[in-house]
Amino acid sequence: MDRQVTRRGFLALLGGGAVGTVFSPLPWKLLDDAAIWTQNWSWLPRLPRGEVRTHASHCTLCPAGCGISVRTVGGEPFGISPIPGHPLSGGALCPLGFAAHHMAYHPCRLTDPIRRVRERGPLAHVPIAMSEAISEARAWIGAAGGKGAVAVLDARPERVISTLYRWLLEPLGGVYVAAPGGEASFDALDEMLIDPPGPVGLDLAAARTCLSFGAPLLDGWGSPGALPGDVHIIQIETRPSRTALHAGRWLRLHPGTEATLALGIAHVILAEGWANEPLLRERGADFATYRQLALDLTPARTAELTGIGEGEIRAAARRFAQEGPSLALAGTDPGGGPLPREAQLAVWGLNLLVGSFGPPGGIVRRRAPAAPRRRLGDLPDRSIQLLLLDPSVTEAAFPWSLVARKLAGDQAKVISLSPYDAGMALRADLVLPAPAPMETRDEVTAPATAPADALALSRPLRRPPKGVLPVGEMLRQLAGEAAGFDYEALLREKVAAIEASARGSVYEPATGESTPLSGDLTSALEEGACWVDERPAAWPLPEFRLLGGGADARERMRRAVFERPNDAGLVLMPWGWRGAAGAGALPQVAAKLYRESHLRGEADSARIHPETGRSAGLRDGGRARLGTPAGFREVVVAFDAAVLPGVIHVATGPANSSFGDVEPVLGGLVDLCRIDESGSWRLTPVTVGEA
Amino acid sequence: MKDHRVGNLRFGMAIDIDRCTGCGACMMACAVENNTSVPPPEAGDRRGLTWIRVYRVDNGKPYPENRTVYFPVACQHCDHKTPCVPVCPQNAVDIDPQNGIVSTIPERCLGCRYCMAACPYHARYFNWWDPVWPKGMERSFNPDVSPRMRGVVEKCNFCHGRWQAARAQAAAEGRRDFREGDFVPACVEACPVGAMTFGNLLDPGSEIYRLIHGPRAFRLLERIGTQTKVYYLSDHAWVRALGDKLPEGGAHG
Numbered sequence: 001m002d003r004q005v006t007r008r009g010f011l012a013l014l015g016g017g018a019v020g021t022v023f024s025p026l027p028w029k030l031l032d033d034a035a036i037w038t039q040n041w042s043w044l045p046r047l048p049r050g051e052v053r054t055h056a057s058h059c060t061l062c063p064a065g066c067g068i069s070v071r072t073v074g075g076e077p078f079g080i081s082p083i084p085g086h087p088l089s090g091g092a093l094c095p096l097g098f099a100a101h102h103m104a105y106h107p108c109r110l111t112d113p114i115r116r117v118r119e120r121g122p123l124a125h126v127p128i129a130m131s132e133a134i135s136e137a138r139a140w141i142g143a144a145g146g147k148g149a150v151a152v153l154d155a156r157p158e159r160v161i162s163t164l165y166r167w168l169l170e171p172l173g174g175v176y177v178a179a180p181g182g183e184a185s186f187d188a189l190d191e192m193l194i195d196p197p198g199p200v201g202l203d204l205a206a207a208r209t210c211l212s213f214g215a216p217l218l219d220g221w222g223s224p225g226a227l228p229g230d231v232h233i234i235q236i237e238t239r240p241s242r243t244a245l246h247a248g249r250w251l252r253l254h255p256g257t258e259a260t261l262a263l264g265i266a267h268v269i270l271a272e273g274w275a276n277e278p279l280l281r282e283r284g285a286d287f288a289t290y291r292q293l294a295l296d297l298t299p300a301r302t303a304e305l306t307g308i309g310e311g312e313i314r315a316a317a318r319r320f321a322q323e324g325p326s327l328a329l330a331g332t333d334p335g336g337g338p339l340p341r342e343a344q345l346a347v348w349g350l351n352l353l354v355g356s357f358g359p360p361g362g363i364v365r366r367r368a369p370a371a372p373r374r375r376l377g378d379l380p381d382r383s384i385q386l387l388l389l390d391p392s393v394t395e396a397a398f399p400w401s402l403v404a405r406k407l408a409g410d411q412a413k414v415i416s417l418s419p420y421d422a423g424m425a426l427r428a429d430l431v432l433p434a435p436a437p438m439e440t441r442d443e444v445t446a447p448a449t450a451p452a453d454a455l456a457l458s459r460p461l462r463r464p465p466k467g468v469l470p471v472g473e474m475l476r477q478l479a480g481e482a483a484g485f486d487y488e489a490l491l492r493e494k495v496a497a498i499e500a501s502a503r504g505s506v507y508e509p510a511t512g513e514s515t516p517l518s519g520d521l522t523s524a525l526e527e528g529a530c531w532v533d534e535r536p537a538a539w540p541l542p543e544f545r546l547l548g549g550g551a552d553a554r555e556r557m558r559r560a561v562f563e564r565p566n567d568a569g570l571v572l573m574p575w576g577w578r579g580a581a582g583a584g585a586l587p588q589v590a591a592k593l594y595r596e597s598h599l600r601g602e603a604d605s606a607r608i609h610p611e612t613g614r615s616a617g618l619r620d621g622g623r624a625r626l627g628t629p630a631g632f633r634e635v636v637v638a639f640d641a642a643v644l645p646g647v648i649h650v651a652t653g654p655a656n657s658s659f660g661d662v663e664p665v666l667g668g669l670v671d672l673c674r675i676d677e678s679g680s681w682r683l684t685p686v687t688v689g690e691a
Numbered sequence: 692m693k694d695h696r697v698g699n700l701r702f703g704m705a706i707d708i709d710r711c712t713g714c715g716a717c718m719m720a721c722a723v724e725n726n727t728s729v730p731p732p733e734a735g736d737r738r739g740l741t742w743i744r745v746y747r748v749d750n751g752k753p754y755p756e757n758r759t760v761y762f763p764v765a766c767q768h769c770d771h772k773t774p775c776v777p778v779c780p781q782n783a784v785d786i787d788p789q790n791g792i793v794s795t796i797p798e799r800c801l802g803c804r805y806c807m808a809a810c811p812y813h814a815r816y817f818n819w820w821d822p823v824w825p826k827g828m829e830r831s832f833n834p835d836v837s838p839r840m841r842g843v844v845e846k847c848n849f850c851h852g853r854w855q856a857a858r859a860q861a862a863a864e865g866r867r868d869f870r871e872g873d874f875v876p877a878c879v880e881a882c883p884v885g886a887m888t889f890g891n892l893l894d895p896g897s898e899i900y901r902l903i904h905g906p907r908a909f910r911l912l913e914r915i916g917t918q919t920k921v922y923y924l925s926d927h928a929w930v931r932a933l934g935d936k937l938p939e940g941g942a943h944g
Contacts, residue, residue, distance in 0.1 A: 032781065035801040039840040044822065045829035047837065076830045079723065081880055092883030095719040102723075105828035218712045242712050245759045252754050588729045588825060589722040596739035597718060597746075642749065642757040 050074020056083060056509035056528025057459040058444040059097045060437055063156050063392075065444035065454065066093050067509060067530060070101070070461055077101035077438055077461050087507045087514065087532050088446065088454055099587030100437045104462065106585045108420040110433035111465040120427050130432075130467060134477045137430055140413045141172065141478065144385035150174035151384045153403070155392035157373055158445045158453075160490045164475045165390070166371070167485065178373040179393050185332055186448070187375065188344030189363075192352075194285065194543040199370040201451040202327060206361035207231050209323045211265070211316065213258050213339065213347045215331025218243040232323065234316050236261060239575055239649050240642035241333075251316065252644055255571050256683050257306040258339055259560040261313070262328070262346035264302025266294040266353055268317035275321075275353040283543050289554050290349070290546040297561060305564050307644075321354050325361020333682075335576025335652035335670065337398065341548070341678040342560035349546045358539035365539045366446075367503075368453045377679040382408045389416040389424050391434040391471065399670045399681055400427060401630075417471055420585035432474050439464035440471075443491065446532075455498060456530040495522050504533040569646075570612070572626060572686035574669050576652035605636040606688075609645040613637055616688050623691035626650070628672045628684050634691050648686060697788040700869055701770065702849055703892040703920035704879065705902040706763055708930050710886035713761030717743050720881030721765075724850055726838045728822035740816045742766070742847040743878050750929050760930055763887075765847040765878070766814040767911060767919035768793045774917065775806035775815065783844075790869075791892075791920055792849050800843040807844060811912050812919075815846045849889075850876040871897050892920060909934045 021027065050073050059066045059080075067086030071079040080098055084091035103109075113133030114125035128136075144150045150172045152165040157178050166176050190196055204210065208230070210217070214237045235247035236258065244250040253261055269275050270291055280287045303310045320326045328350035332338045339347070348363075356362030385408045393416075407414070416428035419436045438461045446454035469477075472487025479485050498504070499521045505514040506521065507530045514532070521531060547553040606624060608616075618624050620639040625632055626648065635650060643649060652669050673681035721727070721743045730739050743765035750758045769775075770791055775784045783799035784806055786792070795806075795815075807815045821841045832838070835852035839845050857874035861867070871890050879887040890899035899922075902908060907924040909931045925931055 028780065032799075032801050035842055036798070039802075039842045041821065044840060045824060045832065045838055047832055047834045048830050049834065052834065073834045074830075078831050078833050082883070093716065093881065094883070095715040098716060098719040098723050098881060101831050102828060105825040105831065107825050218714070240754075240757070240759065242714070246712055250755075587719075588828075589719060589727070596734075596736050596741040597715065597744050640749075641751060641753045642759065644754070 048073045048076060048078065050076075055459060055461060057438070057461065058088075058456045058528070058530070059093065059100055060442045060444060060458045061096055061100050061103075062094075063445075063447045064089065064094075065447065065456060065530075066097055067091075067456070067507075067528070068093060068097065068100075069509070070438070070459075072461055075462065083509050083528075085507075085512050086509070087530055088444075088450070088456070096587060096590060099589050101462075102587045102589065103419070103585065104436040104439065106420055106436075106588070108422040108585050109436065109465075110419060110421050110425075110431060111467050113433060114421060114431045116429045124426070125421065125431065130469070133430060133432055134474075137415050137432070137478055138480065140386050140415070140430075144172070144413075146385075147173035148175050148379065148383050149385040149408075150388070151177050151379070151386070151406075152388045152390065153177050153179050153376070153393050154390040155179035156390070156445070157371060158368075159443045160487060160494055161390070161443070161471055161475070162371060163490060164472060164485060164487065165388070167482075168388075168475055168479050175374050175379065176372070177376050177379065179376070179398070185330060185338045185344060187338075188330065188341055188548065189348045191341075191548045192345060192348060192544050192546065194545065197365050197539060197542060199366045199368065200363050201366050201446075202329065202449045203325075203361050203364045203451040204231065204327060204449075205451070207325050207327045208361065209320055209326040210234065211320050211326065211328040211347075211350065212236065212243065212247070213262065213329060213331055213343070214333060214336075215329040216241065216243055216333055217331075218246055219333075232319070234319065236316075238644055238647060239333075239573060240640065241575070245642075249312075249316065251308050251312055254305070254307040254564070254644070255573060255647060256340075257564065259343040259346040259557070260297070260302055260562070260564075261306045261308065262343065262350055263294050263297050263557075263561050264299060264306065264313050265317040265320065266290075266346070266350060267297050267302070268299060268314050269321050269350070269353050270294055272318070272321075274318075276355060279541065280352065283541050284352070285543065285545050286547050286553070290557075293547075293554065293557060293561065305562075320350070324354060324356070325359060326354050326356055327351065327362060328356070333575045335574050337574075337670075337673075337681040338679065339682070340560065340676060340680045342557050345546070345548045345557065346561070352541075352544060352546065355541075357541055360535075364451045365536045366451070366453055367533050367536050375679075376402060376406065379406050381405050384408060385412050387412065387414045389414065389418070389428065391417050391419060393424050399673055399675060400424075401671065402675060402679070403427075417474060419468075422585045433465075433468045434471055434474075435464045435468055438462055439468070441488075441491075444530075452504075452535055453533040454530060455495070455525070456528075457525045459526070459528065492522065495525065498531060504531055506531050570616070570648055570686050570688055571646060572628065572648050572650065572673065572684045573682060574650055574652050574673060604634075605638045605650070607638050607640040607643050607649045609643045609647070610639040610641060612643075612645045612647075613639050617690055618688070624688050625691040626672070627687040627689075628674065630672045630674070633669060633672055648688065696770070696791070698790075699891075699893045700789060701791040701892040701920060702854075702889070703768070703791070703899060703903070703922065704849075704876075705888045705899050705908065705922045705924055707886040707888075707907075708760050708762065708923050708925040709927070710884050711745075711761045711763060711882075712884055712886075713745055713747060714883060715745060716881040716883055717763055717878035717887065718745060720877040721847070724833055724836070724852075724877035726832045726836050727845075728818075728820075728824060728838060730820055734819070738817070738819050740818065740845065742814075742816070742845070748933060758927070758929070760925070760927075762923070762933070763878070764812060764814060764911070765921065766793060766810075767812050767917070767921045768847075768849070769917035769919050771916060771918035774809040774811060778805040778809045780805070790854075792851065792854070793846075794848040794851060795844060795846055797837075797839045797843040797845060802842040802844070804844060811915060811917070815844050817844050818842060847876075850874070853877070907931075 055070045066089035067083035069081045082093040112127040233247040234249045235244040236251045299310045330344040330347040414428045416425040416431045417434045418425040419434045425431045442458040444456040476485035507514045509528045618637045674684040746762040781799045783796045818841045822838045853874045875889045879889045890897040903922045908922045910919045
């Protein structure tokens with residue numbers, strides 16, 4: 001038999017072998033192995049090991065003070081859950097709170113002090129030793145001479161740390177300043193009351209009707225779970241915010257006409273006899289003037305000025321007056337700034353008309369006296385030679401120009417206590433590294449809008465990096481290690497004073513129950529408990545001025561109500577949600593909110609009505625250039641039929657394109673905005689063109 | 692097709708669209724719980740990793756008729772003709788006959804993405820990049836969930852790590868049954884307004900059973916017969932009508 005291998009036979013064997021191999025597991029195995037070999041590398045992270053434990057604590061990312069349950073592995077936090085039924089948060093937590101433990105590893109994290117060596121902005125700082133930084137800061141503090149030359153800006157003013165700031169300022173004649181912004185401004189309310197009874201809060205949980213003038217009730221108002229489901233919200237707001245979209249009723253008014261609508265509602269309440277006029281006349285120094293102004297503003301005129309139908313105005317007023325307890329809120333968007341003064345006066349005044357001062361479900365008094373503080377706007381321009389920024393300030397969103405105009409020129413020094421080289425720290429001459437969340441014991445007090453005082457602790461659950469000092473210790477060193485600068489001792493004193501008062505109740509996360517305060521509060525707080533003060537007794541209606549102080553109060557209100565603001569051209573209205581509104585550091589996984597979902601009007605996109613956009617020559621998804629006298633910004637155009645024609649809404653916060661980059665960006669959208677005489681930056685005339 | 696179902700346990704979820712405020716807490720909680728990596732900025736909104744993703748949808752009408760809702764969309768855990776299962780050449784996609792959870796085995800996946808093409812809900816995500824976190828952050832990982840590698844597909848598995856822990860706990864207590872509340876996925880626990888309900892779809896005494904048999908319940912793309920185990924709830928007809936429309940954004944990849 002001839003066994004000679006022919007060329008044809010050889011090729012047939014090769015072909016047959018190749019075809020056979022395809023139908024064998026070999027190629028799949030090779031493909032699979034190749035995939036696995038190329039997918040797994042030594043740098044892929046391994047899972048942590050160690051004992052798993054759960055700790056009750058509180059979140060300190062914002063002033064809401066949500067109760068959290070933190071899971072740790074080997075002493076390192078790895079998971080955060082809300083505590084159901086917590087008195088401050090109602091069992092909820094905001095998106096950022098779920099990743100608070102990641103903040104310690106943020107790329108912008110500081111572990112050493114840094115000093116500015118070139119123009120303010122990213123990469124302007126170099127690291128220095130802590131001893132050198134403290135010496136330099138003390139030298140600057142010592143060199144800043146004169147009353148009011150040193151100032152502290154703090155966004156969480158009722159803490160023991162705030163007391164230390166005041167002690168630091170006292171011998172220097174310095175000023176303690178509460179940061180602007182926040183969710184509701186009580187400044188105008190303080191001005192209305194002739195003899196204010198002390199700090200007030202809002203009893204939203206017991207209210208049945210809420211007339212919210214832009215308050216971000218579902219966009220960062222306290223804890224997201226703090227809003228009860230049975231309050232009927234009438235949201236009065238230009239922007240189609242989440243609160244507006246989910247409110248019982250949304251009234252989309254023309255920008256800047258909040259004062260007009262508030263007084264228009266007052267007209268209906270007064271004209272239809274829903275107000276207790278004899279009492280208002282007795283307690284209100286200017287009630288007659290206010291009444292006449294309101295009655296001059298007919299619903300038809302209000303409708304013309306605000307763009308809201310007459311029927312809607314009457315319906316809102318009747319619901320507010322009849323379905324009590326009712327609350328009218330002069331709200332504040334964290335990125336959009338406070339309402340102008342006259343609008344705040346007009347809105348808070350509605351509560352006086354329907355008797356919402358004092359009773360449950362209204363504006364209630366809190367027991368603890370408020371510590372003295374100044375408003376940034378009240379300080380003389382160019383008066384501050386040295387400004388100290390508390391870590392809480394990085395989360396606020398307000399134009400830097402508000403601060404810059406108060407600084408004494410280029411010679412003024414700014415010291416920031418910040419865990420990150422981002423946000424406000426980029427403006428600082430010296431940054432002292434502060435602990436990240438969960439690295440030190442921190443104090444949690446009730447948010448400014450809460451109906452009662454509260455105290456809880458955030459527990460230290462991970463060790464801070466070497467070189468990072470607690471803020472109290474930094475202040476002690478800045479004060480030259482003066483006697484009494486002992487944060488822990490002061491905190492113990494504060495707790496002891498509450499214990500001595502034997503007032504209020506203590507919520508124990510282990511049992512989920514609140515019991516009257518008795519026994520050792522310190523130990524309870526260490527275990528994650530939360531003390532809540534009891535409500536004060538009934539509050540008699542104080543004397544008030546509905547139009548605020550000043551000889552020209554009536555004329556100012558008349559102008560604010562009857563003159564329609566800037567009708568021509570486009571208006572820029574910035575907005576943001578709390579925690580994410582600033583240009584500061586955010587948890588890395590928050591990128592998902594920006595890049596991978598349809599949740600936000602993204603930070604670099606402008607929402608605009610399709611007709612307005614087309615008339616400006618823009619197209620949906622295209623790029624546009626926004627211009628104001630303060631500068632330009634490029635944005636992506638997003639057409640939205642719910643937006644009022646003539647208005648452009650842009651979110652503050654990190655831009656989609658830059659989020660997640662290590663290099664932070666100096667300044668943000670709010671720096672384009674115009675600041676009006678009352679310190680508001682809600683409305684800015686803007687030009688727009690294709691980029 | 693042979694019925695793969697065994698026993699009387701089918702995990703499912705009901706999401707009340709009328710209550711969802713679109714805050715994104717579910718997305719964040721999911722990413723933290725499952726050690727989901729953060730893709731680089733150039734990932735855009737198509738190539739990221741979002742096991743649960745919230746879509747903003749409106750009715751397209753101008754104010755005052757305009758209405759907007761938020762749709763959290765994760766893997767729908769199809770119970771019938773599960774499209775991603777038969778297309779996988781590696782047997783890396785599996786439906787648990789005991790409880791109906793559809794899961795992916797990343798170690799078997801070779802990255803062909805047939806399952807992504809087959810999924811009508813765009814609920815599967817491909818790891819385009821090596822999973823990279825800031826230095827030291829691996830110390831804050833959930834120790835119960837392994838991070839996935841580049842080149843594999845991943846998706847929601849109803850927080851399988853939590854299910855395993857709950858099952859171990861039940862075994863330690865000498866129980867063989869599942870009780871409501873034994874475990875919930877991270878997204879359900881995170882929802883601040885209680886819009887998400889999780890439980891056994893077959894238990895007539897459960898809250899989810901009551902919800903999915905009510906007039907407000909609907910499912911996504913019900914017409915294709917996948918019998919998904921994620922239900923949506925709404926009072927509004929226009930929202931319920933959205934269930935038969937494909938989500939915006941098209942296919943991945």
